[in-house]
Amino acid sequence: MDEVYDHKAVELKWQTYWEKSNLFKTKEEPGKKKYYLLEMFPYPSGRIHIGHVRNYTIGDVVARYKRMCGFNVLHPMGWDAFGMPAENAAIANRTHPAAWTYDNIDSMRRELKRLGFSYDWDREIATCKPEYYKWEQWLFLRMYEKGMAYRKEALVNWCDSCQTVLANEQVEADMCWRCGEPVRQKKLWQWFFRITDFAEDLLVYCDKLPGWPEKVIAMQKNWIGKSLGTFIKFPIEDMDEHIPVFTTRPDTVFGATFMCLAPEHPLVKKLSNGTSYEESIDKFIARISRQDRSSRALENYEKEGVFTGAFCINPLSGRKMPVYTANFALMEYGTGAVMSVPAHDQRDFEFAKKYDLDIIIVVKPPDDDLEVSYMTEAFTGEGVMVNSGDFDGTNSRKAIDDISSFIEEKDLGKRTVNFRLRDWGISRQRYWGAPIPMVHCNKCGIVPVKDDDLPIILPEDVDLLEGGKSPLPELDYYARTKCPKCGSTDAHRETDTMDTFVESSWYFERYCSPDCSDLIFDKDAVDYWMPVDQYIGGVEHAILHLLYSRYYTRVLNELGLVKFKEPFTRLLTQGMVCKETFTCPEHGFLFPEEVNDKGAQPVCRKCDNHIIVGRVEKMSKSKKNVIDPNTLLEIYGADTTRLFCLFAAPPDRDLEWSEQGVEGGYRFLKRVWRIFVIIVDLIRDAVPFNGGVDEIEGEFLDLYRKTHHTIKKVTNDIQDRFHFNTAISAVMELVNRIYAIDNLSDKLRKNIINTGVMKFTLESAALMLSPIVPHFAEELWESLGHEESILLSSWPSYKEEVLVQDDILLVVQVNGKLRSRFNISKNAAEAVIKETALSDERVQKFIGDKHVKKVIIVKNKLVNIVV
Ligand code: ANZ
Ligand code: ZN
Numbered sequence: 128m129d130e131v132y133d134h135k136a137v138e139l140k141w142q143t144y145w146e147k148s149n150l151f152k153t154k155e156e157p158g159k160k161k162y163y164l165l166e167m168f169p170y171p172s173g174r175i176h177i178g179h180v181r182n183y184t185i186g187d188v189v190a191r192y193k194r195m196c197g198f199n200v201l202h203p204m205g206w207d208a209f210g211m212p213a214e215n216a217a218i219a220n221r222t223h224p225a226a227w228t229y230d231n232i233d234s235m236r237r238e239l240k241r242l243g244f245s246y247d248w249d250r251e252i253a254t255c256k257p258e259y260y261k262w263e264q265w266l267f268l269r270m271y272e273k274g275m276a277y278r279k280e281a282l283v284n285w286c287d288s289c290q291t292v293l294a295n296e297q298v299e300a301d302m303c304w305r306c307g308e309p310v311r312q313k314k315l316w317q318w319f320f321r322i323t324d325f326a327e328d329l330l331v332y333c334d335k336l337p338g339w340p341e342k343v344i345a346m347q348k349n350w351i352g353k354s355l356g357t358f359i360k361f362p363i364e365d366m367d368e369h370i371p372v373f374t375t376r377p378d379t380v381f382g383a384t385f386m387c388l389a390p391e392h393p394l395v396k397k398l399s400n401g402t403s404y405e406e407s408i409d410k411f412i413a414r415i416s417r418q419d420r421s422s423r424a425l426e427n428y429e430k431e432g433v434f435t436g437a438f439c440i441n442p443l444s445g446r447k448m449p450v451y452t453a454n455f456a457l458m459e460y461g462t463g464a465v466m467s468v469p470a471h472d473q474r475d476f477e478f479a480k481k482y483d484l485d486i487i488i489v490v491k492p493p494d495d496d497l498e499v500s501y502m503t504e505a506f507t508g509e510g511v512m513v514n515s516g517d518f519d520g521t522n523s524r525k526a527i528d529d530i531s532s533f534i535e536e537k538d539l540g541k542r543t544v545n546f547r548l549r550d551w552g553i554s555r556q557r558y559w560g561a562p563i564p565m566v567h568c569n570k571c572g573i574v575p576v577k578d579d580d581l582p583i584i585l586p587e588d589v590d591l592l593e594g595g596k597s598p599l600p601e602l603d604y605y606a607r608t609k610c611p612k613c614g615s616t617d618a619h620r621e622t623d624t625m626d627t628f629v630e631s632s633w634y635f636e637r638y639c640s641p642d643c644s645d646l647i648f649d650k651d652a653v654d655y656w657m658p659v660d661q662y663i664g665g666v667e668h669a670i671l672h673l674l675y676s677r678y679y680t681r682v683l684n685e686l687g688l689v690k691f692k693e694p695f696t697r698l699l700t701q702g703m704v705c706k707e708t709f710t711c712p713e714h715g716f717l718f719p720e721e722v723n724d725k726g727a728q729p730v731c732r733k734c735d736n737h738i739i740v741g742r743v744e745k746m747s748k749s750k751k752n753v754i755d756p757n758t759l760l761e762i763y764g765a766d767t768t769r770l771f772c773l774f775a776a777p778p779d780r781d782l783e784w785s786e787q788g789v790e791g792g793y794r795f796l797k798r799v800w801r802i803f804v805i806i807v808d809l810i811r812d813a814v815p816f817n818g819g820v821d822e823i824e825g826e827f828l829d830l831y832r833k834t835h836h837t838i839k840k841v842t843n844d845i846q847d848r849f850h851f852n853t854a855i856s857a858v859m860e861l862v863n864r865i866y867a868i869d870n871l872s873d874k875l876r877k878n879i880i881n882t883g884v885m886k887f888t889l890e891s892a893a894l895m896l897s898p899i900v901p902h903f904a905e906e907l908w909e910s911l912g913h914e915e916s917i918l919l920s921s922w923p924s925y926k927e928e929v930l931v932q933d934d935i936l937l938v939v940q941v942n943g944k945l946r947s948r949f950n951i952s953k954n955a956a957e958a959v960i961k962e963t964a965l966s967d968e969r970v971q972k973f974i975g976d977k978h979v980k981k982v983i984i985v986k987n988k989l990v991n992i993v994v
Pocket of ligand 1: 373379389455457458460462464466467468545
């Protein structure tokens with residue numbers, strides 16, 4: 128063992144060793160318990176960022192830990208490699224998306240390897256490879272056969288000046304992110320997956336996922352959005368037609384004073400056609416079509432509308448209600464029509480105030496005399512029915528039921544269930560994605576590609592067009608094809624590609640048999656490994672990715688390809704990595720090197736103005752507070768970087784970046800290294816002590832007990848709870864205990880049992896550290912005389928009977944004043960008591976940098992520190 132800890136040498140040595148000895152290779156071992164640990168695979172954007180490092184470190188600790196506990200662990204890594212950033216980068220840098228992507232994959236793979244993650248790299252997949260997306264196309268064909276994939280006309284964000292479809296993220300305040308021109312909604316024929324068929328099942332199973340964070344479950348439920356309500360038909364005046372509405376508040380029907388249709392509602396044009404309202408309606412529709420549909424429904428979005436000129440009749444009150452079209456009515460929800468009850472719905476209230484429409488109270492708050500004239504907002508609570516004919520006087524909650532029954536009896540409508548969830552639109556008018564395996568034939572219509580012709584390979588020999596417009600429709604050699612059914616040449620390929628969320632909805636199954644070439648995956652392998660036991664990733668994927676994955680698994684299940692419905696048994700969403708930002712009132716965000724750090728208040732180098740500091744924010748380039756993991760790897764190495772990510776916060780919480788924290792981690796490793804250097808030669812040949820407590824005494828008994836305690840605590844903290852931070856603290860304490868023994872070398876030389884205890888303690892420490900700082904631990908392990916990798920050892924175990932001891936409570940005084948207290952073994956040596964008292968955090972605060980003159984120990988009672 129070298130005198131000093133040289134992280135570069137140590138890490139290189141063990142990474143090379145692991146690779147050579149194929150230690151991370153996994154295969155199915157029937158009869159052995161499996162554990163599938165998966166972290167969300169990255170988009171190959173170019174470099175690993177600190178968020179990845181944190182995510183993958185957490186996963187790696189669990190993978191290594193489970194392995195030491197005897198599980199057969201699957202821990203794969205790959206690349207979510209299709210998607211728009213590759214296209215944009217390719218246009219900006221004049222390269223090809225494929226070249227850009229594969230380059231990035233190479234450099235990111237190198238970075239991940241430098242971090243020492245225990246991936247089985249033989250299972251690496253990249254979703255942009257034909258071997259991968261061939262099976263996605265194959266599955267698409269199966270879904271098409273079953274009616275699970277279908278085509279319909281739907282709205283997209285469209286930029287006229289770029290002549291292209293925009294993703295929601297590319298629309299900024301209703302404008303195109305590239306050219307700044309207004310975006311409009313345009314109807315295009317597109318492909319959909321019928322996820323709504325599983326809405327109820329996806330919802331029901333939300334309650335069967337105890338291993339998921341509650342907040343994620345809540346978000347999923349909310350997204351699926353099941354509402355129990357009633358359809359009610361409102362006849363249109365002078366027309367043999369009615370407007371159906373969906374309402375969750377049938378108790379308020381008598382208070383409905385006007386009707387709001389979504390601008391896209393077919394009746395809007397029909398009602399206004401040829402009337403004097405036509406022009407204003409058309410203008411309104413055109414304008415609203417430029418508003419982002421998802422924000423239109425938001426509470427604080429300005430509500431606006433226009434009168435169509437038509438009226439409908441309230442079927443219960445008989446009242447004539449003007450029909451409006453309004454931006455807050457959404458075509459995709461319910462029936463696209465809202466019976467507006469301004470007294471009891473806030474949006475309707477604001478709308479009625481703005482356009483001076485009637486407000487009628489039909490639910491009265493129990494102990495308040497509500498009056499329209501002084502209402503400042505809608506009353507949305509429960510109450511007593513008024514102005515509602517025969518229903519007056521009843522409780523409004525009960526009236527929901529009564530009025531629904533009445534409506535059904537009179538055949539005016541029907542109780543119903545409505546979901547917010549929409550079918551999944553998977554068409555992208557983009558180049559860098561998996562081609563949809565369909566052909567449009569002018570004779571036969573839509574014809575699926577034959578299985579034998581798969582994969583439909585995305586052509587790589589293309590020039591990308593400015594603005595992001597897909598080159599595929601213009602690419603004759605690709606787009607023109609023969610009809611698979613009638614052979615006609617009057618046919619062309621579907622040139623839309625699939626949403627990249629499709630690739631990430633089944634990659635975890637593919638990992639089980641990544642090279643399988645005759646099937647989507649090997650069924651036995653999937654049966655053995657799936658479902659994923661622990662999935663780890665960012666909370667930004669709490670809704671879509673996870674919901675789509677759950678849906679896709681149901682599709683596979685329905686097609687008889689897998690036996691389960693839920694892909695992820697347990698889910699951990701890790702917190703963000705945050706860092707302080709520096710802002711100068713004049714120069715905005717500053718890089719650390721632009722800050723003059725002298726004095727109490729940091730100052731901007733550019734203007735000498737004071738700086739507002741202290742805001743901790745998520746890392747982002749624009750805030751100039753990003754940490755490049757490569758810098759860390761260079762200065763401190765992988766083990767310290769990993770240690771910091773785990774030590775600074777529990778995994779599900781945000782982590783605040785701190786230079787001192789990293790330094791502290793590095794110091795701890797050096798401290799462990801030093802104690803090994805000092806004593807390892809004395810204990811290398813010893814047999815780890817494993818006997819009863821009667822055979823040892825004094826500080827070695829205390830150390831032996833402490834080691835068992837530490838093993839218990841670290842095991843409990845890592846297992847299930849993943850509290851790596853407290854686990855690491857426990858090991859730190861154990862190391863402190865070793866340092867507290869005076870004349871340690873002498874005591875080891877003199878007593879053979881002591882060397883056995885020490886060997887046990889050091890081995891346990893190395894084993895417990897090994898999932899966290901694996902290279903470092905391998906080196907310790909080797910220094911202890913082991914010839915095999917520490918990875919092949921078992922997780923240490925503790926004995927309950929060793930733990931039992933009579934603890935006593937000692938109080939600590941500083942200069943006679945009570946400052947702290949702690950528990951310690953009755954037999955603890957004086958040196959141990961002294962060390963524990965001095966290293967106590969609260970005590971340290973009172974010592975500060977004063978000189979410690981004397982430490983007086985009153986047996987079994989107190990410690991007094993004189994400074
Ligand atoms: C009358 C009413 C009175 C309503 C009242 C609410 C309160 P949830 O619960 O989220 O399912 N609504 C129906 N279709 C709509 C559409 N296409 N666009 C916008 N809003 C629509 O919401 C159901 C309620 O949302 C429905 O109940 C309807 O307004 C509105 F005091 O009907 B309610
Ligand atoms: Zn044909």
